[in-house]
Amino acid sequence: MPKNILFWVLSLLIMLGLAIYQRTTGPTYPKTGSFKIEGQKIKYKLVRSWGENSDAFVKIVVPNANVSGFMKFRRHPSYDDWSSKELIRSKDTLIAVIPQQPPAGKIMYQIFLNDDKGNEYKIPPDEPVIIRFKGSVPDFVLIPHIFFMFFSMVFGIRVFFEALVLKRDVYKLSLWTFVLLFIGGAILGPIVQHYAFGVYWSGWPFGHDLTDNKTLISLIFWLIAIWRLKKNPTDYKWAIIASIVMVAVYLIPHSVLGSEIDYTKIPK
Numbered sequence: 001m002p003k004n005i006l007f008w009v010l011s012l013l014i015m016l017g018l019a020i021y022q023r024t025t026g027p028t029y030p031k032t033g034s035f036k037i038e039g040q041k042i043k044y045k046l047v048r049s050w051g052e053n054s055d056a057f058v059k060i061v062v063p064n065a066n067v068s069g070f071m072k073f074r075r076h077p078s079y080d081d082w083s084s085k086e087l088i089r090s091k092d093t094l095i096a097v098i099p100q101q102p103p104a105g106k107i108m109y110q111i112f113l114n115d116d117k118g119n120e121y122k123i124p125p126d127e128p129v130i131i132r133f134k135g136s137v138p139d140f141v142l143i144p145h146i147f148f149m150f151f152s153m154v155f156g157i158r159v160f161f162e163a164l165v166l167k168r169d170v171y172k173l174s175l176w177t178f179v180l181l182f183i184g185g186a187i188l189g190p191i192v193q194h195y196a197f198g199v200y201w202s203g204w205p206f207g208h209d210l211t212d213n214k215t216l217i218s219l220i221f222w223l224i225a226i227w228r229l230k231k232n233p234t235d236y237k238w239a240i241i242a243s244i245v246m247v248a249v250y251l252i253p254h255s256v257l258g259s260e261i262d263y264t265k266i267p268k
Helices: 003-023 138-167 168-196 212-232 238-248
Strands: 032-035 040-046 056-061 068-076 085-086 086-088 095-100 105-112 122-125 129-135
Touching: 003 105, 003 238, 032 122, 032 129, 040 056, 040 105, 040 168, 056 105, 068 095, 086 238, 138 168, 138 238, 168 212, 168 238
Parallel strands: none
Antiparallel strands: 032 040, 056 095, 068 085, 068 105, 086 095, 105 122, 105 129
């Protein structure tokens, strides 16, 4: 296989690996686990992100009809006292209903199950989880955003191989990377953010949203790389640095330090 094609394939595979990593990490990925009640395995999946215009629901299949439960919850961050709400049983499923919040509003919650022998089971067993509510993002915005973001990654990784080995089209590939990232992150990204959380940008200098800041940092490094390559087409150093920075920021889980309502500053 020619090196040119091989490097495209490698770039695509690395991007897919990063996409899976982004999909399965971070504070909005559901928390899963299992435990046993009287020898019967009970699995749970606690949602940590909700994009529907409704209350959020957590469903746990518990066939034993003698098991009931309740949920403790409070807004986060807040000075609220813990509230309690009984779980609803529907056939073999116990359902926790988490009160709807405005976009970027968060609820901290934990579920407790009790059997007829007086045993209590805490879900999760260590500490409460946090769910963030968001607005619905239409597919005609979200799908192009995802496409441009991840294909900018393919081109960015391809730049690394080009600058390190082939040393031919580094400037052109860097320019394509910047354009794809700019469309996906600087144009479509704020539109997605506005649909989801009601603001166009919550990174620096207006906030600390790490997703926005990651995009900004990556764009700056690619801009520097393009500028250096324009002046000197054989100055590959900054293109390699920009590619490494791009991969590094994608290794930071999505939605870390994301938009949130600070309930400590809002009356109950």
